[in-house]
Amino acid sequence: QVQLVESGGGLVQPGGSLRLSCAASGSIFSFIGMGWYRQAPGKQRDLVATITSGGSTYYADSVKGRFTISRDNAKNTLYLQMNNLKPPDTAVYYCNAMISTGWSKEGNYWGQGTQVTVSS
Numbered sequence: 001q002v003q004l005v006e007s008g009g010g011l012v013q014p015g016g017s018l019r020l021s022c023a024a025s026g027s028i029f030s031f032i033g034m035g036w037y038r039q040a041p042g043k044q045r046d047l048v049a050t051i052t053s054g055g056s057t058y059y060a061d062s063v064k065g066r067f068t069i070s071r072d073n074a075k076n077t078l079y080l081q082m083n084n085l086k087p088p089d090t091a092v093y094y095c096n097a098m099i100s101t102g103w104s105k106e107g108n109y110w111g112q113g114t115q116v117t118v119s120s
Helices: none
Strands: 002-007 010-012 018-026 030-039 046-052 057-059 067-072 077-082 091-102 105-110 114-118
Touching: 002 091, 002 105, 018 030, 018 091, 018 114, 030 067, 030 077, 046 067, 046 077, 057 067, 077 091
Parallel strands: 010 114
Antiparallel strands: 002 018, 018 077, 030 046, 030 091, 046 057, 067 077, 091 105, 091 114
16 A cells, blocks of 8 residues: 655766655555665665654765765655765665554555666
């Protein structure tokens, strides 16, 4: 009953920027927390950044100072602003949300993923 739809991936040169978006829809009572993950083929899916319902943020060491996670509550949308991109950032990026769908009910949801490629 809840879906996450991602957009904004693409091919960029080293040093370039991209902004990823993840729009949530469905039977949403409230958001508990949201985050971004990334995964390269044959590799583990790693946490990139998270944001809580209160606005607290966390970043992996590899992206600190370059990426910014944010949300637009009115649009039920999560964002990841990625600046000074580097080839090691190349991966499929996934949004994730812990959502309350009713009283004493919650679930963990994933987007379909969007490809980010950093190459000259």
